[in-house]
Amino acid sequence: MLALVERVMTTDWTQKAEEIAAVIAEHAARHDADDSFVSEGFAALEEAGFFIALVPEELGGGGASISEVAEALKVIGAACGSTALAASMHSHIVAVAAWRWKNQGAPTDGLLKRVVAEKLKLVSSGGSDWLQSAGTMEKVEGGFKLTARKAFASGSTVGNILNTSAVYDDPDEGPTVLHFGAPLKGEGVSIAPTWQVMGMRGTGSDDVVFDGLFIPDAAIAGKRPQGQWHMLFHIISMIAFGLIYSAYVGVAEGARKRALEMAKKRPVDPLLAQNVGEMENRLLVARLAQRRMIEIAETGTPGAETTSEAMQCRTLVGQACIDTVGKAMEVAGGAAFYRKTGLERAFRDVQAARFHPMQEKPQLDFTARVALGWDIDG
Structure with a gap:
């Protein structure tokens, strides 16, 4: 693990991105033409350690700065916009979790360590949720049952965890948005192949469908009134x-x-x-x-x-x-x-x-x- 960390820490991310861009450029048109996921790009990024680059060094990651990763995304985006956009979705979730751990003492270190140890790829549903959120949470013993359809979930084809939210009609507080990480594989989860679109066709931004997926109480990372800034x-x-x-x-x-x-x-x-x-x-x-x-x-x-x-x-x-x-x-x-x-x-x-x-x-x-x-x- 120490050798891996040292390798990532010394990475010139712009140079590495240029090397990756040269490889994936030849595949970009094909993925655009057949609506297929940019698998070569993600494989190259994983091999380079990109998905753990923004995890703090103390937690086993690369300790890269946001500016370093942003520059890398620009280079990759010039060759294949879909690869860069899908990768940015994972990256921004990691960056937010790292900031909260460093600046607020939030218990996000567990997720960040898992990103490193389990090679997790994180997916966001923010584009289809934002302040209102979507989907419903039904209270059951020990947690909730989630029923929802989340669109614009870039990277859902290969993702492990969807960083998402849904609405619980709290009997005391009214409509309340609950935030949590939901697994993208297993019973109660399916991927609907809906991503036939104008552009960014290789991002694999299919709909994620949850049909009564159990979300334990311990998985709820936060809650807020629906539709309000938090x-x-x-x-x-x-x-x-x-x-x-x-x-x-x-x-x-x-x-x-x-x-x-x-x-x-x-x-x-x-x-x-x-x-x-x-x-x-x-x-x-x-x-x-x-x-x-x-x-x-x-x-x-x-x-x-x-x-x-x-x-x-x-x-x-x-x-x-x-x-x-x-x-x-x-x-x-x-x-x-x-x-x-x-x-x-x-x-x-x-x-x-x-x-x-x-x-x-x-x-x-x-x-x-x-x-x-x-x-x-x-």
Whole structure:
């Protein structure tokens, strides 16, 4: 184990990501074409120790920083957006658990140790839950029975634990969201192959269906009133989205690189130069806002103001990445419409940046409420 830790600790994650990207790039188009999971990418990441990189050294992991992993996700995203996005889902859960253990003394060390010892891959249902959550918890002796269908569960094909929540109609406190980790294999759990989508087709984001799965009382990690902000969500907002949106910056960077390679073969043209300049400006916005998200994740204090700024950055990064890839299509010209260039796949993949919480309109409302001093739960 010590040898493994030393190997991971000395990893140059950018260099390692470049090596992985070179291997998985040739598989990206196939997974996009047949809606299959990016198995080669995940195998390469596991072999490199990526899935334990954010686990603190004291718990047997690599002790990598969020910025190191975010940079790696950008590099991987330039080659295969699906691999980067699916990997970011595991990574942000680990990062949040590590932050809570270090800064709050939360008992998340057990999960982090299991990630190392059992080579667990964690899956998030946050995209289909957020503050309202979904699914029901029925109280039974010793725990609850879970009935739910969780969409957008990236990596569910190979995942071990779904980090999720569901609603319990508490007779005293009313609708209460319970948070817990649910196994992704066994009786009462099934994966519905629903992931036939526009982009990010290789993420394996199928629906996870729970039909009366027993969740013991001891597995409940937290509870909160339904639909209301809770400190856990401020922590998630502070940390998770810098990692998730690194994948999209990577997609934009990859599209920009391919577009420039094509444009350099064409004659000098002032209109082409203007399109390239606009593409460069939009990518700089994405990079700067993503960099600020990582700064917030590594140095911020969770709360409404931090959440507001992180989510402002999330909106800016997402829109700038979408704009960058759109401009890359213009720079490349009609050839961009052909699948073989990879630009039309990047164009489809980057559209998914629109749909993670908080989407632009809810973000604008939240940011305005913080600025005005209004109730953020209003």
